[in-house]
Amino acid sequence: MNNKIIHQAFVDTANALTPRLFRSKTYPQQQVEVLANEQAFQGWEVKPAGTMEEFSSKVLRQGDSVTLDFGDHQVGYVTLSIRNIDSNADAPLRLKLIFGEMPCEIGEDFADYSGWLSRSWLQEEIIHVDVLPGVVTLPRRYTFRYMKIVVLATSIRYHVSFPEIYCETVTSANVLQIAPLPAHVPEDLQQMDRIAIKTLQDCMQTVFEDGPKRDRRLWIGDLRLQALVNYETFQNNDLVKRCLYLFAGMRLEDGQVGACLYEKPQPFIDDIYLYDYSLFFVSTLYDYYSATQDRQTLLELWVVAVEQMEIALKRLNAKGIVQDDDTWYCFLDWHDDLNKQAGAQAALIYNLKRGLLLANELGDIDRSVFIQSAIESASAAAMDILWDTDRQFFVSGESRQVSWASQIWMALAEVLDEQANAELLERLIKENPEIGMSTPYLYHHFIEALVLCGKREEAFKQMRNYWGGMIADGADTFWELYNPADKRLSPYGSNLVNSYCHAWSCTPSYFIRKYFVNGEGM
């Protein structure tokens, strides 16, 4: 909670852009049982256990429980209509309610949770209902497909039933904005597009949240990808603008754009600084301007973008390379062993190139010259220091690590020419270095890099393989993490707190709508 730089006019602009949320009611579709089954995804199988018509008249006694399946991913506020059965409720009703995006959250006992993120992220409530029959609307927002009800205590005189349960969903995404895909798009991509759009929709609240279950806040790394999908789908461009103004309006004490921010009790930024994330202010502004031609916003925020480039350039060492260290100074991917130096260098060049385009657009010649020069020297240093001629890969850090992330980001930075980039990615796929990809976030950049160097067919093959794997494993929305070789993988010590509707995973719709529909069809 150090000093922050607050530009109140920017924050006020952001606040004025706070969207109204669209609300609609959704109902559970069936009763289910969640059963341990090592063959099922993460070891939990979901089996139908009765219709909702049966449920509405079902009598639950103390100790009984039921799990309801809403049939799809939900973000919203839950209302339960509760009736006392056999006699009046001569004592309060005590219920436990558990909400899960995934079967694991229903199947596993939260009491055994041992992850290192707070247990408070587990969506579990114990509530008391003093008046029956009654209608209870829970005050907190939940993110879930499954809802388990455990009747902890009635009295010896009464039991309960639940004639109606529903969720009032919330989103700032207007689903009427979505153009249907042309008929020539194959069904698997149609399905992937639907799921990706739902992922974005559920993350679109009063900001672009990273995940509506966790962390429920605005990260600029997620924002950048969400915005790209948004331009192809919901076109709520004011929400992107609001987020840009929030990041511009509240910066860290040395001027850096923060990695993430909170909206409540009033907007504030977190202390986290990440080298790549601050730079993404530049490319996110570039993407926004490209989509909207909103010159007024560009004019206002340009100075913040320039500052991010200047700050990033200060980290270059005498050789013109990003100074490496062991801290979490740059994100790139959730990977404990990934060295970030080459990726950071590439992210710098990538954002400088977009900064240059903006400088030229604005006719800011001084900055244009400065940035052009920075691109050239950073690129030269990358080739000089990080390019390993023998191995034909970019290396990172003192150990000269070869990773997927470094190659992908260098390809996106276009340090090599298109042909060499294509060969780099082919080599990457073929040689498959040990330091691989952990997150859909890095996968996005891999796909984007393939597209960039003309390998659309390979790009869509990889996308179908990876996101299609999530679909085959039961995704209603795309996940924060997916490792086909380790499906319980969590960077938090427990897959219970993984986010199963995560902003940075929603980009298939961007690829499908931007490149497939308007491309050759592949």
Next chain:
Amino acid sequence: MNNKIIHQAFVDTANALTPRLFRSKTYPQQQVEVLANEQAFQGWEVKPAGTMEEFSSKVLRQGDSVTLDFGDHQVGYVTLSIRNIDSNADAPLRLKLIFGEMPCEIGEDFADYSGWLSRSWLQEEIIHVDVLPGVVTLPRRYTFRYMKIVVLATSIRYHVSFPEIYCETVTSANVLQIAPLPAHVPEDLQQMDRIAIKTLQDCMQTVFEDGPKRDRRLWIGDLRLQALVNYETFQNNDLVKRCLYLFAGMRLEDGQVGACLYEKPQPFIDDIYLYDYSLFFVSTLYDYYSATQDRQTLLELWVVAVEQMEIALKRLNAKGIVQDDDTWYCFLDWHDDLNKQAGAQAALIYNLKRGLLLANELGDIDRSVFIQSAIESASAAAMDILWDTDRQFFVSGESRQVSWASQIWMALAEVLDEQANAELLERLIKENPEIGMSTPYLYHHFIEALVLCGKREEAFKQMRNYWGGMIADGADTFWELYNPADKRLSPYGSNLVNSYCHAWSCTPSYFIRKYFVNGEGM
């Protein structure tokens, strides 16, 4: 949930009399520790553990807990102001809150609860706070002196403090109505009067509740005693009127006034019928009329009172004695082994006598004659069948049980003359039959009987002994149950769910203000 007789005009009259509640803020007085100590009341000792000034800046970490002492009994809504410490709250805060009227509720683990009343009566919440710093007002009403806060989960980044916690208390009792006692009233009675008034005050909500922690509803047995104290203190006579109209407006299918009723979601009576409780409609109406001279209400409700007497008389057997059985057909006292027959017979006569006074007041000659005759025959049958000349006690049931309850109620029914009644009570105290008194409710009737037969000194001695015992044992308000010989006694299998602020225990103020202040001083 059988058919009920609803007299909607009466219910409407009652609803129109719903009082506005007085609200005021109270604050915790100190931090305390609750420690096991077999010498302390119920085995729990309360030790000071810090000032509130210290608490307001105290940093609580995950796993920490603190117990706050509000210094007196509270009924109301709790607000916590919560601040994150060291960093922003990057995950929700998960708190457990426990509210206890008594130290046992803080000291004992609710997980071990094994009473037969619902565990839902235990005042425990687990809440999540999504936004910090923040102010949380809990939606449920709590009844407590002690509040324990357990910090179940923060995150690795932040801790919490509670700069302000308060309770907004609620009552329909106007404390400005209380006349101070004359200086000649000794300090122990002054103190007893204060505690009794606080007991009534905390039970006075939109009805006269039996106990604000449990059951939080209107029982006519409690109402009758609360009304007596109310006439001497708060004089909220419209609240008595409201309660009478509620009982008159909703009756059991054969016309009986129910034993208790609920206000929400809309007023309805419980299925419970108790012989003595239905009859108390008569004496409660009589007391109300005596206090208010509200003839309009008497005229409207008289028919219901008459019906209760008629219904009660139908239970007399061929010998003119209340038909005994093993069910819970008559209350009198919480005592498993108490036979109710003699007490029920006496309660019948007691209420008939008040019914007769009302009939005469109304000039309802037919009913007057009928009731007079019923009193005579019921009294004669009592002397004939239930009076044991050898033992000089009233006996009850087939086993000819001699109990305190039977003698007390027969004294109140004035079946014997004043002198014989006085001798009966002296004999009762001296011989002390095994079936004794369990509740302050029956103690009230014992004191009242002593006063009735001119034994005021003994009455006040007994009252000081019994209610004074509660004060010595730490009562802030008077308790539902108090057995000096077994201080953990509970008719519910656990003293955790005993009510420690209970309507029927508030009558010392009635005795002090009606008989002591206006009497000889004793």
